[in-house]
Amino acid sequence: MIDTMSTSTKASDPAATATALRTITEELSDRFYERTTVVTALMCAVLAGQHSLLLGPPGTAKSELARDLTGRFTGARYWEILLSKFTDPKRMFGPIDVAALTQGTYTQIFDGRATQADIAFIDEIFKCSAGALNETLALLNERLYHPENGGAPIGCPLLSAITASNELGESEETSAIYDRLLVRLEVGYLTDPSNFAALIRSAVAAPAPAAVTTVDLADLRHAVTAAVPAIGVPDAIVDAICQLRAQLRRSELIASDRRWKAAVRLLQAHAFLSGRNEIDEQDLQVLTHVLWDSPTERPAIERAVLQLVxxxxxxxxxxxxxxxxxxxxxxxxxxxxxxxxxxxxxxxxxxxxxxxxxxxxxxxxxxxxxxxxxxxxxxxxxxxxxxxxxxxxxxxxxxxxxxxxx
Known part of the structure; x- marks a missing residue:
């Protein structure tokens, strides 16, 4: 567990925020073996105001990593849920206010629910119930919730959601959710025996709690809404993206126009996290986590990106x-x-x-x-x-x- 007496690195400007966020990625990479690429991509997704998917078998620390990362944003309202096909939408978005109902008023209590969350972790995302599907899509895509009483849609402050699943969904309904998850990351069991040995040792001799770096919600939100969108996108990068799209289409690897457009903000986020004020070619590597639908496509996507970059x-x-x-x-x-x-x-x-x-x-x-x-x-x-x-x-x-x- 992380030491709850952690110290916060208060960022007063975008450059300081980027430095603190880089430090957080380094701390998490040190704590979670063989997860450096995953941690960096998750942080970029948050900075881009996009949602991500951790895909892998049980016991690969998906939940622990998501909680550790989301816990680094002080002042953020955090919401977490484990979905099943029986999950009631009101459990996600707000139960009925029974006291108000006895007075003849039909309202919901939104405190502590998805409707008021800044950061969310949704486990077993593809087990979303049919009843909650439309509202979940509206939350992820439009940051809106349509109240049970039929009132005007409510704007939700959600910056980013990290989702997780042991396997991809197979139904048409879950494919709609899958499309909303811009960053897709495979996580597996540890492969290096020395890392596995270190994991086993940590179970019996946990290291002394260390101070951890945090970023205030206001600074994070400023980065997401102002600093990252201000990152420059040179014409050479636009040309490279067009070239990559054409190359992938020749291999019948097709991504939607919406996904390509959203990926630009992810490239800006990667440049911001790296401390640069415009995108350069090395940022394009993050596209390997965006452009595949099936995990079998990922190696071909990665080769196409690297051949270009x-x-x-x-x-x-x-x-x-x-x-x-x-x-x-x-x-x-x-x-x-x-x-x-x-x-x-x-x-x-x-x-x-x-x-x-x-x-x-x-x-x-x-x-x-x-x-x-x-x-x-x-x-x-x-x-x-x-x-x-x-x-x-x-x-x-x-x-x-x-x-x-x-």
Missing amino acids: NPDDLKALDLSDAIDELAATLDSMAGQSKESLADWAIKEANGKLGKAGKELEELRRDAVAAGRSTATIDRIIGLQRAVYGRIMVEALGLNPSMVNQP
């Missing part, structure tokens, strides 16, 4: 494919003798992973020297280390604490 990252993806093949081979060898596993690890896997690691480090040095983002390369370096750790532990029988990277 950073050829070095495309080389890193090729290395990622080779690393994934080694991981798949390790999985396929389950049940074989220790001798067979050790022989494969020593004669084949170790050398390939070591070579990949050196090439990735070289790509990273080149990216740093050129002033380019290293986010994708760093993610693949993490993958390389995770697979290397798996091979050392599962094939050679080493303890995670004894594993040194090649």
Whole structure:
């Protein structure tokens, strides 16, 4: 749990807000192993005033991450709910005021409900009941609620909602909600044995509570409504987006015009979070979390984006494919003798992973020297280390604490 005696970094101007938000992303990335890309994308979604989806199996810390991030905004009214197909809309948006009803007045109590939330976390979003569907869509898309008594629509202060699900919805109704979630992020179980060992140790010896960085709601709202929209969008970026759209259409990867338009604000948010006053090419990488519908489309989207933005990252993806093949081979060898596993690890896997690691480090040095983002390369370096750790532990029988990277 986070220390409740956290210290707040009061941001008095947009630059200070951006600095504090970057610090929050770093703190969360340190706390949640193998989640750096996810944390950054979630923060960008909040800054863009958009909604996000955490998609992954149970037990991957989706809820814990969402609560930790949303808890960093002091003064924000927070609302959370776990949906089911039986969820009553009034539980979400406000129950009937029984006292007023006895006096002949039909009103709802909105305190503590979605109608008054600045930040929300909606778990199992695709289990939204049929009765609550239309109002949920209105909340997410238009920030409106239509009262039960048929009165005028009520404006809701919602800045951003983080949603979560163990699986994608399959009905036509849930597809409407899915379309409202601009940022889509897959989260899985930890892959690096050393990170898993650290997770286990934290269960029995939790680290001493540390002060955490926070941002005041007023400063966050100013960033969302004024500072982020003021980020410049150069003509070169518009041309790059048009080129990317054309390339994806040739591959029959189609995103709606609404999604493309909304993605521009996400690019502005990424630039703001990075401390820049206009979008540049490295911000385009965040589009990999926006333009896919099925998770199977995401790798193709990522390659198309990186081919446009950073050829070095495309080389890193090729290395990622080779690393994934080694991981798949390790999985396929389950049940074989220790001798067979050790022989494969020593004669084949170790050398390939070591070579990949050196090439990735070289790509990273080149990216740093050129002033380019290293986010994708760093993610693949993490993958390389995770697979290397798996091979050392599962094939050679080493303890995670004894594993040194090649």
